[in-house]
Amino acid sequence: MTRKLEHKVAWVSGANKGIGAGIARLFASEGAKVAMIGRTPSEGGALAEEIRSAGGEAFFFRCDVSKEEEVKASVEETVRCYGTVDILVNNAGIVDVRMLHEYTSEDWDRVMGINVKSMFLSFKYAFPYLKEHDMSYVVNVGSISSFVGQDCTPVYTTSKGAVLNLSKSIGLDYARYGIRCNCVCPGITDTPMLHTHLNTEEDPAARYKDRLRRVPLNRPLWPDDIAKACLFFACEDSSGITATSLTVDGGYLACAEWDAAKHE
Numbered sequence: 001m002t003r004k005l006e007h008k009v010a011w012v013s014g015a016n017k018g019i020g021a022g023i024a025r026l027f028a029s030e031g032a033k034v035a036m037i038g039r040t041p042s043e044g045g046a047l048a049e050e051i052r053s054a055g056g057e058a059f060f061f062r063c064d065v066s067k068e069e070e071v072k073a074s075v076e077e078t079v080r081c082y083g084t085v086d087i088l089v090n091n092a093g094i095v096d097v098r099m100l101h102e103y104t105s106e107d108w109d110r111v112m113g114i115n116v117k118s119m120f121l122s123f124k125y126a127f128p129y130l131k132e133h134d135m136s137y138v139v140n141v142g143s144i145s146s147f148v149g150q151d152c153t154p155v156y157t158t159s160k161g162a163v164l165n166l167s168k169s170i171g172l173d174y175a176r177y178g179i180r181c182n183c184v185c186p187g188i189t190d191t192p193m194l195h196t197h198l199n200t201e202e203d204p205a206a207r208y209k210d211r212l213r214r215v216p217l218n219r220p221l222w223p224d225d226i227a228k229a230c231l232f233f234a235c236e237d238s239s240g241i242t243a244t245s246l247t248v249d250g251g252y253l254a255c256a257e258w259d260a261a262k263h264e
C-alpha cells in the first residue's frame with residue numbers, strides 16, 4: 001500500500017518532544033523525509049536516530065524559532081538535505097502561567113515570538129519551495145485556547161487566537177499557489193508543556209484529574225491523536241479543505257458543564 005507522504009519533505013517545529021515528536025514519528029512512518037526543528041539536541045537527535053533505525057528519514061536541526069536567521073537556516077538546511085519543502089508544520093509553542101500585569105514586555109515578546117512570529121518566519125522562507133509543487137500543505141497547531149480563555153495564561157491564549165486567524169489568512173491568500181493551510185486545535189493533551197502548566201498548582205495530580213473530569217471522553221489526548229489530525233491536513237485526504245480548523249479535544253468545547261464521573 002502506498003504511504004500517504006511518500007516522497008514528501010516535511011519541516012516540523014517543536015519536533016523534539018510532545019506533539020511534535022508524535023508528528024515526526026507518524027509522518028516518517030508514512031514516508032516523509034522529516035526535518036525536525038527544535039531547541040533540544042539531546043532529545044531531538046535521539047528521536048531522529050530512532051526514526052532512522054526504524055527505516056525512516058529524519059534529521060534534527062537546533063533552532064530558536066523566534067529568531068529569523070535561525071529559521072531561515074533551518075529551511076535552507078532542509079532544502080540542502082532533501083531538495084525542497086512540501087509540508088510545513090508549525091507546532092512549536094510555550095506557555096507562561098501568570099497574571100497579565102506580571103508580564104514584562106520581554107516576557108510578552110518571548111511567548112508571541114515562539115507561538116506566532118515563528119509561523120510567519122517559517123512560511124516566509126519555505127514559501128519559495130512550497131509554491132513549486134502542484135499541492136503543498138501548511139499545518140499550524142493552535143489550541144482550544146484559540147477559541148476560549150483559560151486561567152492565568154493571557155499571552156498564551158492571545159497567541160493561540162492569533163494562530164487560528166493567521167492560518168485562515170494563509171489559506172485564503174495562498175490558495176492561488178496550490179498551498180492549503182489549516183489549523184489543528186488540541187485540547188488537554190498529555191505533553192511536557194501541559195505538566196509545566198500543572199506544576200504551577202499546589203497539587204498538580206489533583207488538578208490534572210479535575211481537568212479531565214470536564215472532558216466527555218474522560219481521558220487526555222495523546223500526541224498521536226494530534227499527529228493524526230495533522231497528517232489529515234498534510235495530504236490529499238483533506239482535499240478541498242483550507243483556511244479552517246479541526247478541534248481535537250475529546251468533546252471539551254462542546255459542553256458548558258460536564259462531569260465525567262457522573263457518566264461512568
